[in-house]
Amino acid sequence: MVSTFVKPMHREGVKFVAIFAAIAAGLFFVTPVAGWLGVGITVWCYYFFRDPERVPPERDGLVVSPADGIVSLIEPAVPPTELGMAATSLTRVSVFMNVFNCHVNRAPTAGQITSIAYRPGKFLNASLDKASADNERNSLRIRTEAGDDLAVVQIAGLVARRIVCWTSEGDLLSTGERFGLIRFGSRLDVYLPPGVTPKVRIGQTMVAGETVMADLGETAGSGQPR
Structure with missing residues (x-):
């Protein structure tokens, strides 16, 4: 109990x-x-500041939610330019955390951090679409063993005033491994690789490190291996 x-x-x-x-x-x-x-x-x-243990799925190639919260946006968007990724639209899935969610952030998939970039900015309501472009953010580019690149972005919100990231470029992360935290309300964006479709819907409740967001082994809309 x-x-x-x-x-x-x-x-x-x-x-x-x-x-x-x-x-x-x-x-x-x-x-x-x-x-x-x-x-x-x-x-x-x-x-x-609670930090419960989470059990990620065992199968390789799955993308899990990096944060507790609600899926607030699913849309095409260009990843942050500071990560050096191609300037083409990818599917972006945004998870909004309110002040009652657990705010420890976890790696969406296993891989190596090839780039980390912090950019100062505003503190707009993190549930707004323009928060991705205007708010303070910290971006990570992760390359999987299969060679897929995806990005996960910590975004400060209306109340959040501190983004914490304790990983470094070159670090190897396992799926669901803790990599950072945002204090007092915020949002996490995940940019999926080309051809990968999300398995979640807007309004869905997410559990960091456990809820499957996408499968890197499937093509968009087909459910078949890439």
């Missing part, structure tokens, strides 16, 4: 929980109502 409700917390959240807890303790000297409100905010902060 305890493991059902109490999840591990990522180290990035320790200082924030400590700050909120100290403020909550101080508020009890003002009024018990304010103190208990502070306790509630502290519990929410812990919940925000």
